[in-house]
Every structure is written in C-alpha cells, then in structure tokens.
Amino acid sequence: xxxxLKFICNKEIISGEFNPAMTVLDFLRNMKELxxxxxxxxxxxxxxxxxxxxxxxxxxxxxxxINSCLLPMGDIDGKHVISIEGLNVDGVNLFQQFLVDEGGTxxxxxxxxxxxxxxxxxxxxxxxxxxxxxxxxxxNLCRCTGHPGIIRAANEVLKILNKKEIFxxxxxxxxxxxxxxxxxxxxxxxxxxxxxxxxxxxxxxxxLIVSGGTDLYVQQGDVIAGxxxxxxxxxxxxxxxxIQNDECIVxxxxxxxxxxxxxxxxxxxxxxxxxxxxxxxKQIRNRATIGGNINNASPIGDMxxxxxxxxxxxxxxxxxxxxxxxxxxxxxxxxxxxxxxxEIVSRIIFKIPSGDFKYSxxxxxxxxxxxxxxxxxxxxxxxxxxxxxxxxxxxxxVGPTPAYLSMMAASLSGxxxxxENIKQGIDTALTEISxxxxxxxxxxxxxxxxxxxxxxxxxxxxxxxxxxxxxx
Ligand SMILES: Cc1cc2nc3c(=O)[nH]c(=O)nc-3n(C[C@H](O)[C@H](O)[C@H](O)COP(=O)(O)OP(=O)(O)OC[C@H]3O[C@@H](n4cnc5c(N)ncnc54)[C@H](O)[C@@H]3O)c2cc1C
Ligand code: FES
Ligand code: FES
Numbered sequence: 001x002x003x004x005l006k007f008i009c010n011k012e013i014i015s016g017e018f019n020p021a022m023t024v025l026d027f028l029r030n031m032k033e034l035x036x037x038x039x040x041x042x043x044x045x046x047x048x049x050x051x052x053x054x055x056x057x058x059x060x061x062x063x064x065x066i067n068s069c070l071l072p073m074g075d076i077d078g079k080h081v082i083s084i085e086g087l088n089v090d091g092v093n094l095f096q097q098f099l100v101d102e103g104g105t106x107x108x109x110x111x112x113x114x115x116x117x118x119x120x121x122x123x124x125x126x127x128x129x130x131x132x133x134x135x136x137x138x139x140n141l142c143r144c145t146g147h148p149g150i151i152r153a154a155n156e157v158l159k160i161l162n163k164k165e166i167f168x169x170x171x172x173x174x175x176x177x178x179x180x181x182x183x184x185x186x187x188x189x190x191x192x193x194x195x196x197x198x199x200x201x202x203x204x205x206x207x208l209i210v211s212g213g214t215d216l217y218v219q220q221g222d223v224i225a226g227x228x229x230x231x232x233x234x235x236x237x238x239x240x241x242x243i244q245n246d247e248c249i250v251x252x253x254x255x256x257x258x259x260x261x262x263x264x265x266x267x268x269x270x271x272x273x274x275x276x277x278x279x280x281x282k283q284i285r286n287r288a289t290i291g292g293n294i295n296n297a298s299p300i301g302d303m304x305x306x307x308x309x310x311x312x313x314x315x316x317x318x319x320x321x322x323x324x325x326x327x328x329x330x331x332x333x334x335x336x337x338x339x340x341x342x343e344i345v346s347r348i349i350f351k352i353p354s355g356d357f358k359y360s361x362x363x364x365x366x367x368x369x370x371x372x373x374x375x376x377x378x379x380x381x382x383x384x385x386x387x388x389x390x391x392x393x394x395x396x397x398v399g400p401t402p403a404y405l406s407m408m409a410a411s412l413s414g415x416x417x418x419x420e421n422i423k424q425g426i427d428t429a430l431t432e433i434s435x436x437x438x439x440x441x442x443x444x445x446x447x448x449x450x451x452x453x454x455x456x457x458x459x460x461x462x463x464x465x466x467x468x469x470x471x472x
C-alpha cells in the first residue's frame with residue numbers, strides 16, 4: 001500500500017507517495033541519505049535513532065523525542081520531523097560544544113540521539129533542571145563515555161540558560177542561545193500551510209492495527225514494512241482524557257506520556273507521575289498507547305495492571321455495533337482476547353474515585369527504569385468507617401494474562417483494616433495465581449515477589465497498621 005503523505009523534514013516540505021508502514025529511520029537514512037540518525041538496536045532500547053516530531057497545537061508546535069526505528073511514516077503525515085542534521089544547520093550548537101568540552105562524546109554513535117532528546121527537553125521544560133533533563137535522556141544509551149560527561153554538558157547548558165532573563169518566546173530564546181536553528185521560527189506557519197493542503201489517507205480495509213508501534217515494530221520489525229497497516233491515529237478521535245458525569249474517559253490512543261502530564265490523572269491519583277516514570281523511556285512513553293498496552297495482552301503490561309485496579313471498562317467499536325466489556329473479563333487465555341476481528345478498543349472508562357480512597361502501584365524489574373516488569377501490581381480501595389468498602393487489585397507476571405485478583409478483593413471487602421485481614425487477603429491472593437518460571441525468574445520467586453509487593457501497598461498506604469517488622 002502507498003499513501004500520499006505531506007510533512008516537513010528539517011527545513012524541507014516533502015510531499016509524495018510513501019509506504020506508510022516504512023519506518024522514519026529507513027526514510028531518513030535510506031531515502032534522504034541523512035545518516036546522522038543512527039541505527040542501533042531497532043528495538044527502542046538505545047535511542048541512537050531518536051528524532052523530534054512536532055505536531056501543530058493552535059499557534060505552537062509541540063515537539064517530542066521519539067524512536068524513529070519504531071515510528072511508521074504514516075504517523076508523520078502533517079507533522080515536522082527533525083533529525084540531527086536539522087539541529088546542526090548553523091554548525092555545532094551549545095550543547096554539542098559542551099559534550100566535547102566535558103568528555104561526553106567518544107565514538108559519537110550515540111551523540112545525535114542525546115542531542116535530539118536534550119533539545120526535546122529544552123523545547124518543553126517548564127523549568128530548566130538537570131534532574132528533569134535526565135529523564136528525557138533515559139532512553140539514550142552510551143557505551144563509551146558513561147553518562148556523567150553527558151549530564152555535565154546538559155548541566156552547563158542549563159546553568160547558562162538559568163542566568164538569563166525569563167523568556168516569553170521559547171523558540172526565540174533557544175535560537176538566541178545557539179541551541180536550535182532559525183527555521184524553527186517558521187515551523188508553525190509551515191505546518192498550518194501543509195495541514196490545509198493535506199489529503200487524509202484512507203486506510204479502510206487494511207487489517208493490522210498500529211497504534212504507537214512500540215510493540216509491533218519490535219515484534220515484526222523485519223516484515224511490517226511489507227504489510228498493510230491501519231493507523232489508530234486515523235481511527236480514533238483525539239479528545240484524549242475527559243471527565244463526564246462520574247466517569248473518566250480515556251481514548252485508547254492516549255499515550256503513557258499523555259497520562260503522565262494529565263492534570264486530571266495527577267490530581268486524581270497522588271504520585272501517578274512516579275508510576276508513569278517507571279514505564280520505558282521518555283521516547284517510549286511519547287508513543288506507547290493505553291490501547292496498545294491492553295491489546296498486546298502481555299501479562300506484565302503496566303498500564304493494563306493500573307486500569308485493572310480501577311475496574312475499568314473497555315468500549316469496543318466494530319463495523320455494526322459498539323459494546324462494553326470489563327477489562328478483567330477481556331482476557332480469555334494467553335494472548336486471547338474477547339475482541340472480534342472488526343473491533344478496536346476505542347475508549348477506556350472508569351468510575352472517578354470517590355470518598356476516602358487510596359491507590360498504589362508497585363513494579364519489580366531487573367533495573368529500575370527502561371525495563372519491563374518481572375512482576376507488577378496495582379491496588380485501589382475506598383474506605384468507610386475503617387473498613388475496606390471497595391477493593392480492586394491486579395497482578396502482572398504471575399499467570400498467562402494480566403490478573404485481576406478477585407479472591408483477594410472478595411476477602412478484603414467489608415473487612416476492618418487490620419493486619420490479620422490484610423494477611424488473610426494476601427494469603428488468598430497467592431492461591432489464585434499461577435506463575436511460570438522464565439528469564440525473569442522462577443515461579444516461586446515470582447510468587448514471593450508478588451507477596452512482597454502486595455505487602456508494600458499496605459505498608460505504604462497504612463503505615464499505622466502494617467510495618468516492615470510485622471511483615472518480616
Ligand atoms: C524499550 C521498550 C520499553 C518498554 N517498556 C515498557 C514498560 O515499562 N511497561 C510496559 O507495560 N510496556 C513496555 N513496553 C511495551 C510497549 O511499549 C507497551 O506495551 C505499549 O503500551 C504498546 O502500545 P503501542 O501503542 O505501542 O502498541 P502497538 O505496538 O501499536 O500495538 C500493540 C498491539 O495492540 C494492538 N492494538 C493497538 N491499539 C489497539 C486498539 N485501540 N484496539 C485494538 N487493538 C489495538 C495492535 O494491533 C498490536 O497487536 C516497552 C517497549 C519497548 C520497546
Ligand atoms: S535503533 Fe535503538 S532505539 Fe532505535
Ligand atoms: S560516544 Fe560511543 S556510544 Fe556514546
């Protein structure tokens with residue numbers, strides 16, 4: 001399948017027929033001969049392929065750092081793609097100079113990715129702080145210098161920016177400080193112009209649904225460019241997260257980053273941002289959607305675990321009907337879903353937490369960031385008169401599907417909040433799971449992990465009732 005696409009690549013407006021399933025990495029390196037964007041792992045792990053993708057929002061362009069190895073061409077239609085060559089038009093920029101001065105580059109293979117990710121931080125940051133900048137760099141790996149020199153270089157840039165007067169025009173400020181080139185000034189106007197001329201692509205009839213592509217392009221990287229794809233961004237409306245009556249409605253195309261920055265989510269769930277930060281890297285969160293996390297049916301999907309503990313419902317939209325199914329009933333076996341071939345998940349809906357409620361998410365993986373869980377669990381409860389009035393708990397990595405711990409929930413519901421009842425609930429949970437041993441640990445290890453993570457929820461939420469000494 002070919003599609004007529006129109007977008008901006010660095011300074012240039014590009015219009016033509018492209019395979020929408022081809023990766024932006026292949027377009028840049030093979031068609032445009034822009035070899036500064038590197039191909040490392042092709043699995044979203046190393047960040048050497050990172051590009052900026054800008055999308056028009058009113059009179060501004062929102063730029064995000066994204067792994068071009070997992071990004072289909074169809075998803076840059078109407079947008080602005082910037083490779084390292086697009087950041088270097090006026091020579092080495094301020095950050096690049098500090099990378100040299102601080103010993104932050106050696107073979108240079110990773111350097112373009114770091115420069116792009118740091119620029120993405122500068123283009124979006126509310127305040128310039130090294131710790132926050134580092135979060136934008138967690139998806140970039142350097143095997144030569146180690147990361148301290150790179151972080152020092154970022155710190156030097158931020159020190160200079162923080163000495164300047166507060167800016168009103170971010171783009172002008174970054175141009176003035178030799179961090180981005182002049183043409184950024186006209187990007188919004190150019191995008192407006194191409195949006196008017198853009199012909200929407202008709203993907204109807206094609207089968208393979210691609211949302212963020214962060215699973216599909218890893219699983220099927222070798223063959224996906226030969227397939228007809230159907231982009232979820234063309235199928236689902238863009239009103240991402242909203243409150244309606246007593247429910248919160250989340251579009252299946254909402255990304256983890258959309259939730260991470262959502263005031264609705266952060267006001268509702270204290271500490272939600274920290275939960276989101278445990279998911280992949282900034283690049284992955286900028287693309288990974290909630291619909292994709294639920295539908296890849298991985299037993300260790302973090303967002304699936306989170307929404308299970310909210311007892312969320314899915315809205316399935318088919319050709320002739322729309323229906324609802326509870327997420328806890330959606331999984332019929334390993335990678336088997338209650339979904340017809342013509343259906344997509346369009347929305348996720350949950351009841352807004354009410355009264356005295358508490359929530360907690362726990363995840364263990366081999367390294368804290370940029371890793372998939374060995375075991376995860378999410379807990380939600382409402383409390384009335386020192387009793388658990390509503391309880392929902394999930395567990396990932398302890399069976400063939402993401403698990404809703406219904407027996408544990410039943411064991412705790414209506415019970416007083418004390419150690420004996422919590423212990424009984426956790427003992428019950430351990431009878432309703434069936435972990436298997438794999439590269440992430442033996443079955444017994446995963447059982448022990450889940451036990452400890454379940455206790456961690458209660459130690460965090462009810463420190464007056466349950467302490468480490470009691471559990472050990
Ligand atoms: C480096 C890296 C780190 C990662 N870290 C984590 C992590 O920490 N935690 C975690 O949970 N996951 C992680 N993942 C896995 C992945 O990013 C997530 O599962 C992500 O949410 C998938 O969403 P997507 O939009 O990219 O899905 P896609 O790859 O686009 O799709 C996945 C599957 O879902 C189907 N699908 C997508 N949307 C819909 C829909 N609306 N209706 C019906 N079917 C649909 C697709 O057809 C496909 O079968 C990581 C992946 C990578 C590469
Ligand atoms: S090539 Fe490694 S993240 Fe894309
Ligand atoms: S400088 Fe060689 S990988 Fe970073």
